[in-house]
Amino acid sequence: MSESAVEQSKLVIREAGLRATPARVATLELLQKSSSPLTHADVAEHLSKTGVDKATAFRALNDMTEAGLLRRTELGDRVWRFELIGEGEHEHLGHPHFVCIDCGQVSCLGDIKLTKKSLTTSAQIGRITEILLRGQCADCL
Amino acid sequence: MSESAVEQSKLVIREAGLRATPARVATLELLQKSSSPLTHADVAEHLSKTGVDKATAFRALNDMTEAGLLRRTELGDRVWRFELIGEGEHEHLGHPHFVCIDCGQVSCLGDIKLTKKSLTTSAQIGRITEILLRGQCADCL
DNA sequence: AATTTAATGCAAATCTATTGCATTTGCAAC
DNA sequence: GTTGCAAATGCAATAGATTTGCATTAAATT
Numbered sequence: 001m002s003e004s005a006v007e008q009s010k011l012v013i014r015e016a017g018l019r020a021t022p023a024r025v026a027t028l029e030l031l032q033k034s035s036s037p038l039t040h041a042d043v044a045e046h047l048s049k050t051g052v053d054k055a056t057a058f059r060a061l062n063d064m065t066e067a068g069l070l071r072r073t074e075l076g077d078r079v080w081r082f083e084l085i086g087e088g089e090h091e092h093l094g095h096p097h098f099v100c101i102d103c104g105q106v107s108c109l110g111d112i113k114l115t116k117k118s119l120t121t122s123a124q125i126g127r128i129t130e131i132l133l134r135g136q137c138a139d140c141l
Numbered sequence: 142m143s144e145s146a147v148e149q150s151k152l153v154i155r156e157a158g159l160r161a162t163p164a165r166v167a168t169l170e171l172l173q174k175s176s177s178p179l180t181h182a183d184v185a186e187h188l189s190k191t192g193v194d195k196a197t198a199f200r201a202l203n204d205m206t207e208a209g210l211l212r213r214t215e216l217g218d219r220v221w222r223f224e225l226i227g228e229g230e231h232e233h234l235g236h237p238h239f240v241c242i243d244c245g246q247v248s249c250l251g252d253i254k255l256t257k258k259s260l261t262t263s264a265q266i267g268r269i270t271e272i273l274l275r276g277q278c279a280d281c282l
Numbered sequence: 283a284a285t286t287t288a289a290t291g292c293a294a295a296t297c298t299a300t301t302g303c304a305t306t307t308g309c310a311a312c
Numbered sequence: 313g314t315t316g317c318a319a320a321t322g323c324a325a326t327a328g329a330t331t332t333g334c335a336t337t338a339a340a341t342t
Binding site for chain 1: 287288289290291292293298299
């Protein structure tokens with residue numbers, strides 16, 4: 001199973017126009033297993049176990065983000081987080097996120113929408129591609 | 142007029158429990174004049190004209206934020222931005238912001254609202270205190 | 283297996299922000 | 313007004329996240 005999973009990951013990486021290096025494969029697998037976005041540090045620490053340099057981990061994440069495999073977001077704590085872009089998702093048109101300002105927990109939201117009036121107002125400002133909500137999650141209230 | 146404005150600022154600062162130093166007064170006045178949140182760098186650059194150190198500018202912003210005069214937000218580019226907390230506004234319940242992902246311009250929005258359905262959904266997640274919209278501004282489209 | 287060119291490791295550099303410490307200053311009490 | 317002292321400042325050093333230069337290594341192609 002893990003054998004074919006690795007091959008599958010390699011394919012995905014090559015399809016994005018990048019070489020399928022061990023660092024990138026491991027990064028992709030790690031993000032696949034994770035249910036929430038991971039930081040540079042998270043990934044770097046994991047990869048360091050197999051002797052991969054942190055700069056390489058950073059580059060793996062940035063390169064794969066640029067190649068359209070990952071999405072990079074900043075949730076208010078000055079740290080980048082990365083998540084796999086789902087099959088049907090657009091590169092820059094992801095789902096809304098909710099971030100708890102107390103515990104840092106991140107939730108992916110599906111059906112959050114603005115009122116028509118708000119859409120009209122925002123259309124004058126520009127084109128909205130991302131909605132981020134911050135507040136306190138149910139556990140922290 | 143500017144004389145009394147300075148006195149007014151001093152009063153506000155003292156009421157917050159801080160000493161009314163030139164750096165703080167100048168910071169407050171600058172933020173009062175600005176229509177969108179300013180970065181520490183913006184403020185530091187402005188204050189440096191009168192010989193104020195950047196560390197002092199940082200401390201002025203952080204201290205006044207802690208004292209409840211300013212709101213500090215992070216809009217996705219790993220840079221803190223500061224804005225005056227309006228008269229009727231809650232400390233942690235500000236207005237929505239829009240950030241252009243191309244030019245970085247930040248706009249303050251007033252009347253952006255979520256649909257009722259979205260509010261119901263989000264209420265299950267927790268209490269929303271901040272809405273951040275990202276996209277491309279009219280100039281960058 | 284040889285070739286080409288992207289990727290890596292390592293260290294140094296950036297960028298934003300913070301902090302230690304000696305010195306200065308606001309401001310409240312005299 | 314002068315004094316006293318905690319609070320604020322300047323300057324330099326530091327911290328933390330991320331990036332970059334460059335020589336070396338290793339994918340992918342032939």
